Amino acid sequence: MAGAVEDAEVTVLGVWPSPFAIAVRVALNVKGVRHTYVEEDLVDKSELLLRSNPAYRKVPVLIHNGRPVCDSRVILQHIDEAWAATGPPILPREVHDRAVARFWAAYVHGEIDPAWRAFAWARTDEARAAAVARLVAALDTMEGAFEECAKGEGRPFFGGDGVGYVDVVLGGFLPWFGAIDEMAGGHGSLIDAARTPRLAAWAGRFRAADAARGVVPSDAGKVVEYFRALQARWPGAPGD
Ligand SMILES: N[C@@H](CCC(=O)N[C@@H](CS)C(=O)NCC(=O)O)C(=O)O
CATH class of the missing domain: 3.40.30.10 (Glutaredoxin)
Incomplete structure (x- = not known):
């Protein structure tokens, strides 16, 4: 690099x-x-x-x-x-902005992570549907959080002008949103241009960012394949 x-x-x-x-x-x-x-x-x-x-x-x-x-x-x-002196900051420099970013990253780990695990290891369609509903609700909330974090119309990332803490924490889940869309079927897309337009546009920008190149898988089918293979070798939930 x-x-x-x-x-x-x-x-x-x-x-x-x-x-x-x-x-x-x-x-x-x-x-x-x-x-x-x-x-x-x-x-x-x-x-x-x-x-x-x-x-x-x-x-x-x-x-x-x-x-x-x-x-x-x-x-x-x-x-x-x-690496504070190197490259752009990951967390915002301003103290309150930093607290806001930490809050939303904690929200992703507190809501999206458990719903993702619940979906992955669900044994019934009802449990899968409940996990999808929790993911949809959390992503709707993140749609609202975008402006607060990005601080104003037209800023491309949660981190403002560049990829920051909330971007990487939420962006890490993007491959799984596609995989869940594929595995669940029928609920539409977890990130959807009509329901979550800001997140949909952000997801495209995040995937296209230099820092994400080669790291954020774009093929949902491959993620599903990985997951099925893991499931076959490791039946049951791995626990948190
Ligand atoms: N809270 C942890 C979660 C890490 C995590 O769950 N990693 C999974 C892979 S996505 C893992 O290593 N699982 C192995 C296991 O559960 O034994 C973090 O943010 O790093």
């Missing part, structure tokens, strides 16, 4: 469709931090992952000069602080 920062050894452990790993990888790209990406197998985790995140054994993990940082939102804040 042109202008990439090379003063540190940075490795990300992830799986390619993980919303959380995507968020971290896009944020590193926003900052221009050169890093090595290591693809994990969630059913057969590497020793490095188990050693790096013994508490949760989950991806993503960022290993920065040999020291692991775990949990995507903690990692995103670490990236912002560790």
Whole structure:
């Protein structure tokens, strides 16, 4: 990557469709931090992952000069602080704007993440429909949050003029919204130009951003395939 920062050894452990790993990888790209990406197998985790995140054994993990940082939102804040002088900020600089961004990122993790897991591991059509309804309600709320975060008409991202904290946290889920549209069938699109016009336009811009290139999968069918294969090897919910 042109202008990439090379003063540190940075490795990300992830799986390619993980919303959380995507968020971290896009944020590193926003900052221009050169890093090595290591693809994990969630059913057969590497020793490095188990050693790096013994508490949760989950991806993503960022290993920065040999020291692991775990949990995507903690990692995103670490990236912002560790490379504060490099590239654009991930969290807004202004204190209140920063609190607002943290709130909406927490909302995504508090509403969209559990609904996504509920859909993925639902055993009945009713449970799947309830998860979709929760996702639709949360995305309708995020449609309203866009203006508050972007701070004014015409700003392209939740982060304003550039991709920021809420963009990467919500943007990581985009591949799954398409996959759920495909798997659920019948509810229309979770992000829809008529129902959520701001989010629909934002999603196109986020996917097209330089930092997202090659990191945000665009083929919903491949995400569905990954999920079905994981399900077959790992029946039952993996738990939070
Ligand atoms: N709250 C965590 C969630 C991480 C997470 O759930 N990662 C999943 C992959 S998307 C995982 O590693 N699952 C493995 C497991 O549950 O054992 C974060 O934000 O990083």
